[in-house]
Amino acid sequence: MTLPEAWVLGAGPFREIGQPRVTATSPNGDLIAVGGGLGSAQWHGRTASRGSGSHPLAVYRTDDLTCIHQVTSRWPAQSVAFHPTLPLVAFGTGSYDGGWSYEGELLLLDLTTGNAVSLLEHPRQVRQITWRSPETLDLVLAIPCDADEQRFGTTSLACSISRDDWDRAAVGMLRMPYGEKAVPEQPPTDTAAAVAAVSHLCRQRGQVWAARRGVWAVEGLADGRILTTLEGVGLECWSGTTGQLLWQVPVDGTGCQIRVLPGGRTALVLTQAPRRYREGRWIRDPSVVLEIDLDDGAVRKTHKSSCPAVLVSRTDGSWALRDTDHDRRSRTAGEVTFGPPADSATTIQLGRYDLFNHFFDIRYAPELLFLQGRRGEPWRGKWVVAVDAPTGRVRRLFPLEWDAPRGRHLFGGSGAYLDDTAGPALVHSGAVHDRAGLLPGNAFVLRRRYPTGEPQWIFTADREATALDADDTFVYVVFNSGELIVLKAEDGVVHVRQELRIAGRPVVPLSLARVGAGRLAIGTLDGQVLVVPVDAPA
Incomplete structure (x- = not known):
């Protein structure tokens, strides 16, 4: 079918x-x-x-x-x-x-x-x-x-x-x-x-009710299959032609990130167990990275972090974990450790992490990219930095704020590296922090030269971008307003702009990925995945 x-x-x-x-x-x-x-x-x-x-x-x-x-x-x-x-x-x-x-x-x-x-x-x-x-x-x-x-x-x-x-x-x-x-x-x-x-x-009515929660990551495979991760599910694999669920890896907690390794046979999935209350405070267990065989969903290896972490990777398969522990008593907050193939004993300190300021998830990155702020005030003056594996050498590339005289406080977001006719570039989303909350026009998608960071175009929005993907022609972005916007990669001109709906009802998109020529998979807050052609109404 x-x-x-x-x-x-x-x-x-x-x-x-x-x-x-x-x-x-x-x-x-x-x-x-x-x-x-x-x-x-x-x-x-x-x-x-x-x-x-x-x-x-x-x-x-x-x-x-x-x-x-x-x-x-x-x-x-x-x-x-x-x-x-x-x-x-x-x-x-x-x-x-x-x-x-x-x-x-x-x-x-x-x-x-x-x-x-x-x-x-x-x-x-x-x-x-x-x-x-x-x-x-x-x-x-x-x-x-x-x-x-x-x-x-x-x-x-x-x-x-x-x-x-x-x-x-x-x-x-x-x-x-x-x-x-x-x-x-x-x-x-x-x-x-x-x-x-x-x-x-x-x-x-002959049906079965089951709870599903936000789909935090979605990826497409070369053979058309679609991978998703969400609360209670480390990874699930769907047929790209019939929509059938092929296999599923349950977890106690939430699947947060997916990285398909070179060759397309294995995926890394970052998972996190629920918070626990102990000794008068809430604590988080360390994150776990599952190495999953994409043929049958078998978990081949389990990499246990020493802390709650985010996963950062580059196109050659190298990856690293950055400690996200918000507890000021933590000695490892902001620490970066390397996974295979580097598997280095070297650790580096990028400064304390927080989920508003430092999330910087870049697809197709040629280097391990992070946001780093000032010493003692890591939320201020953030720079995009590249970390070499396995040496741990940190190279500052460019400030997150592209207009230095304004000196604004910017939040990180999702992005993608691309190398098209206009040259190598980083396209990423973000938002301008304001004490009154997110003001109209203070969310953005920005294309900048890589690795020097000069802006090439900017698209502004009123609501936060939740996910981004790109190819040589288009940049695909979804916003928590429920909107999908497709921009021309060369100049940022709007190509498609549409509200996302399932069965006529609005949805909140959390994740997005290209899953074949002219098709996108969009994971939603209510646990569904909308698969749509780019140019047709969703």
Whole structure:
């Protein structure tokens, strides 16, 4: 069987909402509303979370499990309830910010239009929703902030709101005071009940529900097969012609990076176990690099790092690990060690690493490339440096900031080395740091001469680039806004610009790779892989 031009790998029922948190069924049983969580768009070596939504709310038909509406909240879902007579469903969301406030919102989704309205005048965590009657909505809200706990003796406050205009909802129309009264502490949201409800519904329809999380890396092989790595999966291999899953290597933790070694018979995969709480603090185990045979998925070797790390490689197969430990007590933070074939006992220190500043993942690099900042202030004044293996000699190539008089604080990102008619170059993404967050136009994709670093063109964006690949003709970039942009490699002119959707629903892309002539594979935050031709709508 030959698949159509565009298809999805890893698809399944309720994929849009990730891990179910809360559910409710409509009065006639035709619909189910689900609030879920896609997990954090972040791992120990990088973040793609700036501005990306990971708390989806969706409504499905129960007969065929089709998603008919989907919206995203800033906070995780805590409760959901269908209106008894009107085509409306209310979602309560929110969380404690860890230091002072209990923020969230009450969203009312119109099942006719698909529009959602945030009803509360000020952000408040909404813990429980019950429609007492068509006019009256009973709520349990969290206290606004820590200072109120002493006043009320609890963090939960109940109120009732009666209105006859729920079908004409407007933003912020529920204004204080709400007439709240203290009630006993609310138990945490029972996510197991939501998982059971979704699993049961899938079994009734002859389907199987399984959670999948963000696809952090994707690679194409010369024979058309597609490799992916994600939470719970070190590596999985898909047929490039039928879309069939050929084999899978499970892991306890998250697959973060893939490197296909020269010859295309073996891949390295960086994996990381979940954090553990011990002796009053969160700790991370060392990263593990798996050496996997691409014929059958057998793990041939296991390379255990001494720390959490990121993997950096060059085209001849040499690779290195950079310590990403954020603990200031760590003696090895920022240390670089070499893997085979160098396998040198030499270690070098590039300064402390953090996932906002120093992630610099360059495809097809002729050298081992890193970002290095100032001594004592490693987040400032970063340079692109090349590290020779196995000697460990560090060569400064050029500053990350290409316009020295501006002296901006730049973050690293994904990139690719290319050598076309315009000469050798490095194309990489990044962002300009600002205390107010990522401002419009402060994300960028930049082509610069290699190894001197002079800029050749720059493309600016409002949202963060999450992955990049390139060939002699085009540079392919995805953004956490859900957009794919294809730029001409020579001058940066936009060739294709399109929103990525699966089954009509927007997705957050995390990874991207060329997987054959004119085709891209794009890994998403909800655990799917969208395979598309470059010039056709996705």
